[in-house]
Amino acid sequence: MASTLWDEYQVSPVEVALPGGKVGLTLRAYRPASELTPTDIADREDDDAIFAGRTGRPIGVADDEELPEFQWTKEALDEVAAAPAEDEIAERAVETAEADEAADEEDDEDAAVVSDEEVPVFLSHKGRLLLFLSAKGLADFVRSGAPHDMKQLEGWSKLAKSVKATDVVAGEDDAYELDLVVENLRGGPDAWDAELVLRAGEFARDVSYALRLKPVMVALSPGSPLDDLDDALRASEEGGVGAFFAKRKLKKIGAEQASIGWRSIIGKISGAVDWRD
Numbered sequence: 001m002a003s004t005l006w007d008e009y010q011v012s013p014v015e016v017a018l019p020g021g022k023v024g025l026t027l028r029a030y031r032p033a034s035e036l037t038p039t040d041i042a043d044r045e046d047d048d049a050i051f052a053g054r055t056g057r058p059i060g061v062a063d064d065e066e067l068p069e070f071q072w073t074k075e076a077l078d079e080v081a082a083a084p085a086e087d088e089i090a091e092r093a094v095e096t097a098e099a100d101e102a103a104d105e106e107d108d109e110d111a112a113v114v115s116d117e118e119v120p121v122f123l124s125h126k127g128r129l130l131l132f133l134s135a136k137g138l139a140d141f142v143r144s145g146a147p148h149d150m151k152q153l154e155g156w157s158k159l160a161k162s163v164k165a166t167d168v169v170a171g172e173d174d175a176y177e178l179d180l181v182v183e184n185l186r187g188g189p190d191a192w193d194a195e196l197v198l199r200a201g202e203f204a205r206d207v208s209y210a211l212r213l214k215p216v217m218v219a220l221s222p223g224s225p226l227d228d229l230d231d232a233l234r235a236s237e238e239g240g241v242g243a244f245f246a247k248r249k250l251k252k253i254g255a256e257q258a259s260i261g262w263r264s265i266i267g268k269i270s271g272a273v274d275w276r277d
Helices: 002-009 074-081 086-115 135-144 156-162 178-186 194-211 214-219 225-238 240-252 255-271
Strands: 011-018 022-032 118-122 128-132 175-177 273-276
Touching: 002 011, 002 156, 011 178, 011 255, 022 135, 022 273, 118 194, 128 135, 128 194, 135 156, 135 273, 175 178, 175 194, 178 194, 178 255, 194 214, 194 225, 194 255, 214 255, 225 240, 225 255, 255 273
Parallel strands: 011 175, 128 273
Antiparallel strands: 011 022, 022 118, 022 128
């Protein structure tokens, strides 16, 4: 009965385990971006402020731990040495401007398509994810009529009236163990659990978009080190020749950097949670 209810309204219960032993329940849906009004973050503290402790370090980083400082690599220095001269830069600027003008016309044509891309929306309010410690707490909240971002979904009022505590059960594909990610990454490439990390990335990308958590979106954006880690883990799981090269690439990724990056992400998500019940 529960799956039929969620399938009918295209909404799913989600279970999230966060550091500290807390496991929370929430709801998630995917809708065309053109149908959604983004969560209001006007009253939320600045991202850097709510995600840092008194020392300015990300939440979850102990006072006696020091983050590695940035160090110039030979590749980075070679890139700087190969930088173009000022006249070359000027010529490229003109070429870029002309290319941008042509690209703008294409962007206008693509805008309509982008606006219909399906994006995630959670049971959230004013930029904070609502997590419930019990199924009963979530069901009672949904039926209460309290404000949240999912009330804008078509058919929500009918769904809200039908939800019972016994319906709030997250399936295997909607359960995420963010509390295990950092410790797993600390173990090094040979110990990394691809499914655990990739699923954590899926949830982090969804919730960062829905809550407008820019630091997390940037950390996991295409081409970022953590996104490269995902690509390598995914390729290693697929097998074949690609898996061989992916595993070699994984061994070059530092366990310390990967764990620090994810610790920061999880701290940022934890800092944007509103625990209920």
